[in-house]
Amino acid sequence: MEALRSHQRIAPGRLKRSRRLRVIAITFGASLLATATTASFAGVASGSWYGPYSVGGYSYKNVATISTSSTLDQGRVKVQVQSGSAPTGWMGTEPRAFRYSTGALACQGPVTYSASVAVSLETGCAFTAATGVGYYANGFTHGWNGSTYKRWGSYNSPNQNG
Amino acid sequence: MRLENLSRTAFVGLTAGCAVLGAAVGISLVPHLPGGAAQASDAQIESKPPSYGGYETNANGLTFGSAVEEATVGQLPDLIAVEMADGTVAYIYQRDLVAAQGETPSSPTQAIAQQQERLDKARERGQRGIQAFQADGVTPAGLWYGFSPAVGTVEESVSDR
Numbered sequence: 001m002e003a004l005r006s007h008q009r010i011a012p013g014r015l016k017r018s019r020r021l022r023v024i025a026i027t028f029g030a031s032l033l034a035t036a037t038t039a040s041f042a043g044v045a046s047g048s049w050y051g052p053y054s055v056g057g058y059s060y061k062n063v064a065t066i067s068t069s070s071t072l073d074q075g076r077v078k079v080q081v082q083s084g085s086a087p088t089g090w091m092g093t094e095p096r097a098f099r100y101s102t103g104a105l106a107c108q109g110p111v112t113y114s115a116s117v118a119v120s121l122e123t124g125c126a127f128t129a130a131t132g133v134g135y136y137a138n139g140f141t142h143g144w145n146g147s148t149y150k151r152w153g154s155y156n157s158p159n160q161n162g
Numbered sequence: 163m164r165l166e167n168l169s170r171t172a173f174v175g176l177t178a179g180c181a182v183l184g185a186a187v188g189i190s191l192v193p194h195l196p197g198g199a200a201q202a203s204d205a206q207i208e209s210k211p212p213s214y215g216g217y218e219t220n221a222n223g224l225t226f227g228s229a230v231e232e233a234t235v236g237q238l239p240d241l242i243a244v245e246m247a248d249g250t251v252a253y254i255y256q257r258d259l260v261a262a263q264g265e266t267p268s269s270p271t272q273a274i275a276q277q278q279e280r281l282d283k284a285r286e287r288g289q290r291g292i293q294a295f296q297a298d299g300v301t302p303a304g305l306w307y308g309f310s311p312a313v314g315t316v317e318e319s320v321s322d323r
Contacts, residue, residue, distance in 0.1 A: 074313060085320050089270025095312070096229070103214040103228025104245040107308040110263055110280060113273040118319050123312040131248050138230060144270050153233060 009118050043068060047137075047148025047157040052082050055143030055150050056090065059083065064137040064154040066097060073097070073129040075107055077154050078122035089113045092142030092149065095125045100134035100159050111142055129162020136160065224299045226253050241299050244306045252294035252303035262292060262309045284311050 044067045050145025051061030059082035067074045091114040097106040109125035129135055136156040142149045217227035217239045226241035242255035264280060267273035291305025 040293050072313070078313065078316075087270065089273045092273070093312075095172075098228065098230055098286045099245050102243065102245070102251050103230050104243040104251045105229050105308060106245045107310055108259070109310060109312040111273075112312045112315060113267075113270065113277055114317055115274060115277070116317060116319060119322075120316075120318040122314075122316040125308070126313045126315045127245075127308055128247070134248075144273075148268075149266055156230075 001158055008122070043160060045158040045160045047155040050152070050155050053152055055152075056145040057084050058143065059089070060086075060141075060143055060152070062141040062152060062154045064095075064139050064157040066135055066137040066157040066160040067124070068129050068135065070158050073106075073127050073135070073162060074124035075127070075135070075137035075139065075157075076122060076124035076125065077137065077141060078120060079141035079143075080120040081118075085117045085119050086114060086143075088116055088118075090144040091118065091121045093123045094122050094140040094142065094151075095137065096135050096139050097125060097127055097135050099130075106135055108121050111140075113142075132162055133162050135162060136158040181183060218297075222299055226297050226299070232320050239294070241297065244308055246294060246304060247304060250303075252306065253297055253299065254292045254294050254306055255299070257290050259309065281311070 044065060046063055049061045049063045052059040060079055061082065062077060063077045065074075065076040065078070067076060075095045077093050077095045079091050079093055081091070087091070092111045093109075094111045095107075095109045097108075098104065099106055106129070107125035107127035109123055112121070112122045112123045122124040127135075136159050137154075139154050140151050142151050143152065144150075182281045183250045195243055206320040213234070214228040214231055214299060216231055216235055217225040219225050220241075224240040229238055229242045232238050238256045242256055242259060243251050244254050246252050264276060267276050289307060289310060292309055294306040295301055296303050
């Protein structure tokens with residue numbers, strides 16, 4: 001009887017401790033899982049820079065970037081002058097994104113030209129990535145050579161899951 | 163200090179700390195998970211761009227395939243593979259994509275003027291889809307809305323550097 005009373009006195013403390021440990025463990029695990037999975041399915045990945053290549057007396061390089069998030073998925077491409085600034089309208093970007101498994105075009109943007117004297121120009125096209133599916137960006141950049149526009153492709157960005 | 167003896171406030175604080183710690187561990191694991199955010203190294207890039215085996219030709223003599231193959235084939239296919247909203251693959255005519263792009267400007271001044279005109283039209287009309295087809299180029303497969311106005315334009319001048 002005395003032993004039973006003793007057990008009844010101790011049990012609530014043990015129970016409380018056990019519950020609290022469980023709450024802490026679940027909070028830690030859920031937080032870890034939520035962060036890791038969300039971040040792995042949403043992120044930004046850039047390819048290597050392509051270039052330098054020369055158009056109209058300016059030396060350029062370009063890079064493609066894939067960006068996925070819960071709000072906006074984009075294929076992006078950036079062109080940059082190696083030194084100095086290019087005149088207004090001399091640089092253009094044409095972003096694209098592809099689904100890795102099929103090569104199907106997920107989005108493509110129109111050619112956007114630099115609206116001022118600039119050292120770089122970057123644009124994106126928007127698409128809705130399927131969850132857990134890989135996409136990459138691959139775009140074109142355009143440069144004025146004094147009489148016409150020349151088009152240069154970028155390297156592919158790495159694959160990024162939606 | 164024993165866990166069961168902590169005040170309610172201290173316990174809530176401890177739990178919040180564990181949540182932050184869990185998030186930190188989660189973030190540190192991201193680069194090691196498939197599809198995790200990554201900055202490509204040269205090795206990744208040199209691990210070959212994907213190849214989709216060139217273009218196929220349908221019964222009507224039209225080529226169809228991925229626009230990425232232009233780099234190896236030398237030209238775009240007649241029918242370009244696109245991803246539809248439901249995840250299926252359909253095809254749009256190359257000529258329709260070129261038409262959506264508009265004419266190549268003949269000077270930087272014209273490029274800027276055309277760009278402004280295109281933006282004004284897009285604001286006025288909203289986004290328009292391009293008719294997509296099955297690989298036969300005849301059977302309609304809905305409208306493809308992937309040709310979108312540019313988003314997140316960033317133009318950097320010398321003073322920004």
